[in-house]
Amino acid sequence: MLYYSTNHNAPEVSLSEAVIKGLAPDKGLYMPERNKPLPQEFFDHIEELSLQEIAYEVANCFFGEDIPAEDLKAIVYDTLQFDIPLVKVTDAIYALEVYHGPTAAFKDVGARFMARLLSYFVKKQGTDRDVHVLVATSGDTGSAVANGFLGVPGIKVCVLYPKGKVSLIQEKQFTTLGQNITALEVDGVFDDCQRLVKDAFMDEELNAKYFLTSANSINVARFLPQAFYYFYAYAQLKKERPGVRPVICVPSGNFGNICAGLFGYKMGLPVKRFIAANNANDIFFQYLQTGEYHPRASVQTLANAMDVGAPSNFARIVELFNHSHAAICEVVGGAAYQDGEINAALENCLNRFGYLLDPHGACGYMALQDHLEADEVGIFLETAHPAKFKDVVEAATDSEVEIPETLQRFMAGEKQSLPMTRKFADFKQFIQKHF
Numbered sequence: 342m343l344y345y346s347t348n349h350n351a352p353e354v355s356l357s358e359a360v361i362k363g364l365a366p367d368k369g370l371y372m373p374e375r376n377k378p379l380p381q382e383f384f385d386h387i388e389e390l391s392l393q394e395i396a397y398e399v400a401n402c403f404f405g406e407d408i409p410a411e412d413l414k415a416i417v418y419d420t421l422q423f424d425i426p427l428v429k430v431t432d433a434i435y436a437l438e439v440y441h442g443p444t445a446a447f448k449d450v451g452a453r454f455m456a457r458l459l460s461y462f463v464k465k466q467g468t469d470r471d472v473h474v475l476v477a478t479s480g481d482t483g484s485a486v487a488n489g490f491l492g493v494p495g496i497k498v499c500v501l502y503p504k505g506k507v508s509l510i511q512e513k514q515f516t517t518l519g520q521n522i523t524a525l526e527v528d529g530v531f532d533d534c535q536r537l538v539k540d541a542f543m544d545e546e547l548n549a550k551y552f553l554t555s556a557n558s559i560n561v562a563r564f565l566p567q568a569f570y571y572f573y574a575y576a577q578l579k580k581e582r583p584g585v586r587p588v589i590c591v592p593s594g595n596f597g598n599i600c601a602g603l604f605g606y607k608m609g610l611p612v613k614r615f616i617a618a619n620n621a622n623d624i625f626f627q628y629l630q631t632g633e634y635h636p637r638a639s640v641q642t643l644a645n646a647m648d649v650g651a652p653s654n655f656a657r658i659v660e661l662f663n664h665s666h667a668a669i670c671e672v673v674g675g676a677a678y679q680d681g682e683i684n685a686a687l688e689n690c691l692n693r694f695g696y697l698l699d700p701h702g703a704c705g706y707m708a709l710q711d712h713l714e715a716d717e718v719g720i721f722l723e724t725a726h727p728a729k730f731k732d733v734v735e736a737a738t739d740s741e742v743e744i745p746e747t748l749q750r751f752m753a754g755e756k757q758s759l760p761m762t763r764k765f766a767d768f769k770q771f772i773q774k775h776f
């Protein structure tokens with residue numbers, strides 16, 4: 342299948358090129374040229390299938406033309422080595438816990454899939470050069486990418502992060518891994534890290550000698566696999582409530598996660614409608630109400646992974662609905678919450694229903710509480726484990742949050758990182774010495 346750019350000003354490319362390039366040359370985002378619907382028979386028996394089996398069927402629609410069945414199956418099964426359970430919170434509201442992967446956030450699914458797909462394409466090209474993935478992080482992306490690529494043959498990852506600007510648990514998640522992961526502690530801010538990476542991609546001398554690539558979240562191999570768990574959520578709900586078409590609510594920042602769900606909808610997934618839950622960064626919520634899209638500088642909130650002022654996947658959503666605001670509004674609703682409301686929801690949900698939310702999931706939970714109609718059943722995505730936001734959750738709920746074993750293991754590891762200045766010349770020298 343070919344991939345085209347949302348800016349419509351770049352040639353269509355193969356899957357392998359879209360994955361290796363990430364962004365189209367016209368700065369647009371790659372989109373699959375078609376959405377293959379899944380047959381009714383698949384939905385008739387979906388509740389009998391495992392997460393991996395469902396994911397493979399969905400993956401086959403996207404990637405089946407480009408990757409032989411056995412290889413694709415191996416990639417999918419190896420990616421999903423953890424469950425994504427649907428948990429009942431109230432009579433009408435369920436949480437889809439997408440946080441049981443190695444770094445306790447949903448980004449593990451896309452990062453692990455992309456790592457394996459990239460490794461597959463690199464091997465197929467028969468190059469004996471290692472591929473070097475450069476990733477600048479303000480915290481969460483680095484951990485998902487580093488852990489996704491951990492131990493993947495032929496690929497080395499270099500994470501650049503700003504010294505003293507990420508939380509201890511975040512830092513531990515990408516500095517304690519060893520193997521094919523190197524962490525550089527940059528004496529600067531996140532923007533310096535991002536500039537070093539961009540300069541490296543622009544440097545002709547480096548690119549002639551090394552195979553450098555990025556693992557940006559706009560990459561099709563990171564974003565499309567997120568469709569898998571929407572189907573699995575439906576399968577789990579169907580067991581308990583056959584015939585129900587759920588309302589699905591997604592705490593959103595860059596809108597990659599909900600966009601993957603909307604691809605699922607276009608492939609026939611029986612969802613009644615979607616709700617995008619925002620925090621104070623309510624650019625999309627405003628767009629739904631006014632039809633006008635005004636990106637703006639983001640503000641910091643308790644749900645910090647949703648602090649995005651110019652959601653990068655907005656272009657994909659608009660494209661998916663043929664640039665029609667009305668068509669988007671028919672399927673997608675919105676809601677937006679301030680920090681005070683997030684705190685209240687964390688407390689309220691624990692005290693009334695015994696369910697511990699994280700600040701992102703709290704926005705999803707609230708949107709369903711506020712907008713679900715009497716006969717509707719809702720599912721919100723619990724996008725991260727509450728322990729990742731221990732301080733916020735503990736303060737709001739006045740209770741202690743237990744750290745899951747996966748996160749505890751990182752905390753026990755020893756930080757290993759190399760110091761780096763903000764100067765590109767120093768970073769270039771490092772690459773030439775170590776890559």
Ligand SMILES: *Cc1c(COP(=O)(O)O)cnc(C)c1O
Binds near residue numbers: 592598646647
């Ligand atoms: C990344 C992230 C989000 C936002 O997801 P998008 O795909 O960017 O909309 C929400 N919650 C958590 C915990 C995240 O890490």
